[in-house]
Amino acid sequence: MLEELNLSQCQKLHEIEDLKGLKSLKTLDLSYCTTLERLPDLLNSEMLEELNLSQCQKLHEIEGLKGLKSLKTLDLSYCTTLERVRVVTLPDLSNSEMLEELNLSQCRKLHEIEGLKGLKSLKTLNLSYCIALEKLPDLSNSEMLKELNLFRCLKLHQFAGLKSLEMLDLPCCTALERSLDLSNSKMLKKLKIAQCPKLHEIEGLESLKSLKTLDLSYCTALERLPDLSNSEMLEELNLF
Template identity: 30%
Template sequence: MHDLVHDLATTLLGEEILDQSKQGYTGGSSCRFALLTDCSKPLESSTTSLAMLRALRFMDCRDCEVHGSAFCAANSLRVLDLSECLINKLPDSIGRMKQLRYINAPKIRDRMIPECITTLSKLRFLSLRGSCFILALPDSIGEIQDLVHLDLSGCSGIEELPESFGDLKSLEHLDFANCQDVIGVSQCLARFTKLQYLNLSNCENVGQLPKALGSLTELQYLNLSNSSYLSGNELDEAEFLGSLTKLKYLNLSAGGQELLDIRRLPEALGSLTELKYLNLSDQCRLRKLPTSFGNLCNLVHLDLSRCFYLRDVSAALNGLTKLQYLDLYGCSSGAHAMEGLQEVFGNLSELRHLNFGAIYRSFLYPDEINVLYLDEINVLLERICTLTNLEYLNLSQNDTMSSIPETLCNIKKLHTLDLSGCQSLHRLPDF
């Protein structure tokens, strides 16, 4: 596929592309895009007209330390991609490249970013992801006022943000994933009114849930998984989240951490009618979903796995007819929670992925209770077998389940069936 893309680009752009990975490469005087394989030596002006060069990417240089002379002479660069280089230190010479709009420089091994990067007033995209050795951002980071995309995911050494960070008012994409110790984000949020993407997953010290989050009305992606924003009972009353009406992705997973367990979700959740992805996995204390949950009629992906005490699941799912992915693994308040699912499954004709594992387990109920639910299990399985679009079905750890209906063979698209841990199973369909 890479060769096809390269050949197409060469056909369209001709001598405007310089690709050192190809034998017999040449560069014309009008070369604008360069794909180079050595980031340790100066870019030769004899190879191409450096004044014309607009985009530069180094490929397969992970064992080669990047040197400032490899690109600093190309003063007209708009795009600099160092994602496949070994970056011990981001060269100070980068501050002379005043036309830069895009810098991709992950996994920097130095403790500091050169202050001169803040003089790149036209910079719109900056990715420093995975730079776990960086201890701080430049004090004047806020001077890059046109910055739209900032990826600091995995920069786990950063603790405090500079005061000027809140001046980045043009930000639309902000990623702090896995910055466990970072603080000060909440104080800036109210100023980031253009944000469309915010990832604070695994930010364990980011503070308590701020009302300022409700002012980010352009948000489409919000990931708070394992974030300290989920701690305490603040989310219970966070009705201001209902103002995030453009949200399409929401992750509130607790990751098995008890301190992040949500006891209740705000009724305002039902206002997020554009939501397509919702992850509530590992919310062990969550017992009931909001009555407004059925308003989420555009949900495609719903993860309720290991919500052990969740009840009235069928009532919450009623009306979510666009679901393609549904994970109910371990919702083992079990038979009570699953009452009425026969009818619900009849309306989920778009389902592709269904995880129904560890729902009916013998240790949860006395034997006499288990017997009462055998008929219900069979009826429910028959209903599941009418979901003809299913491609993945997990029925594992249901150790009271004794048989699988013959109608399972009607699911022609099914490619994965997990029956592990079904100890009472004695009969399978004739596949």
């Protein structure tokens, strides 16, 4: 009845052959297994809720997560070589409807993300330092999404607001041009758009009545300040 398996920091572990019998497994920590080249078969681990693969720097491809219907937290941060041939890919998460937190920070070769449509319970998505990412995945069904981190997504050239967002980090998205429309993101409490030098206009800020923090520092092309007269909750404003 093993529920938790921690193999973190097993830096010489390059393969795990068989976990098929661990049907009650809820937590699997393989973080900092820096020589691990592929995942074990997790097909029978339908109770798995948390999977940590952070710093598994030799993982080129991740398969076999389709059956993880109970998965709530998936950490793939610093999986810097996550790719297959020339197409950088993610595992199929279409059945992971319980997934609440997905961390892809520092996946520097990831240029496209597909298959997130079914993540209806997603609350936190971290894509910071995904420097090759050119466009966001389809998050139209992620109506529970509260936190989105896009810090230093250098090739991301457009963004559309999401209704449920409360925290949005967009600093150093240097390819963002022209206007940014946040008129749908009326729940926003924290907004950071610092160091977006090509951004000329931000639309919809006048409707952000719950906004507490706004950082527009070093947005050198910004032509006019937004109307903040309705932002009665605003506590912190950074324009420098």
